[in-house]
Amino acid sequence: MSFPRFLDIEYCQTDDAIFPTAMAWSLADGRMKTVVITPEDAWIxxxxxxxxxxxxxxxxQGVPLLELARELHEDLPDQTVYVDGMDPDELLVDLIFSAIRQEAPFEIAPVSELIDGLDSGDLEDRRHQIMIEEGLEPHIPENGVYALLLLAREEGYLED
Structure with a gap:
């Protein structure tokens, strides 16, 4: 069985910059990977x-962008990857891949395109509630992916 793929990116945002600092994503079997990202000098x-x-x-501690891109190409080729829709994930993915002059190997879509039984506001409320119930810190990307996996399981998109 192949599970839907989820992704979450932690980032730095100031008045003068926005760039990714860590990323987590799920694999076809439901496992997760997480990395700290070495920033490009141009992002600082x-x-x-x-x-x-x-x-x-x-x-x-960070992973260089080329290494990150290689892993994403291996793990998420030609996939639709779902995000919570609350962060600028698409912009951050574009920053990563444009810095190394590559195209992202996957498409990003909001989780509301996967779970269509709830509107986006209800989905976000439920995701937030899951994070509280599970004691998950919202600014840790693997926690964001885990909450999306739990939400998908709760809505019948994953088997136990």
Whole structure:
């Protein structure tokens, strides 16, 4: 059985910049992968202000964009990947792949296109409720993917 694929991206956003800092996605068997992302120099504001984001941590622990792209090409080729629709995920994916002059190997769609029995507001409310019930931090990408997997299971799109 192949599960729907989900993706969530954590990002830095300031007055002068927006860029991805971490990403999680689910695989066909329901497992997840997560990475910290090494930022491109061009993404960093000239004044160096990245808010609460620890650039040294990202540079030391992050995955280079080419390596990230290779994994995404292996894991999500020609897939529709569902996102919560609350974050600028499409823009962030475009930033990643344009930085390495490649096309994304997948299409992004809001989870409301998969789960059409609830409107987008009800879906977001339920996703948020699942995160609270499960004690999940909303700013951790694997938690966002896990909540979407639980929501899809609850709505009958996954088997236990």
């Amino acid at each position: 504001p000239e004044d160096g202000d990245t808010g609460d984001v620890d650039l040294l941590y990202l540079e030391e």
